[in-house]
Amino acid sequence: MYYSPDELCAAFVGSELIATGAFAEVVHEVKRHHDAHPNDLILIFDHKNSRPIEVDLRGSMEEVFERLEKQKKPLEPKVKVKKPGRPKLGVVSKEVTLLPKHWEWLAQQRGGASVTLRRLVGEAMKAADPLAAQRSAQQSTYRLMTAVAGDLPNYEDAIRALFAAEKDDFFNIIADWPEGLRHHIVQISEVAFDPSLASETQESESK
Structure with missing residues (x-):
């Protein structure tokens, strides 16, 4: 299993949040x-x-x-690059064939051709399945709740409200859950109740 030291994660003992933040910081607190x-x-x-992350805690911190x-994740993928510079964020360079007028238009867009193309593809993917991001956020929240909150009061009611996208009911149901867990759920479930937030995340990742 590979990991990135800056990847955001959270650690729990039962339903109690004991650490959250960058992976390296969380592992330090977990140890x-x-x-x-x-x-x-x-x-x-x-x-x-x-998704659960396994860490071998035997021995000293060092x-x-x-x-x-x-197990550190490579900073960049191993790809063949034909032009100077290397793509960021795991972007793979491949040939795209367009008419001159298309290249001229792309060059005039904010961020240039690559950023604009990624944004347009992202918008097309979202239009093809506008609720995909919402379902993904629901599943992510469900996995977390199933692992650490299954024994808490009104757990099943909370799950029903989550998949029904009933935001007010959901947060009223979990209002008495441990504070750290509740705050973490708020973070990871935003798109589950407001799919429009997914476009903001996609835009920030494309820059």
């Missing part, structure tokens, strides 16, 4: 907690998809990070 409370079951999840360093 400290593990050393002080070795019998606690600690679960780490990434923010984007609420040993933990030495092992993680070997």
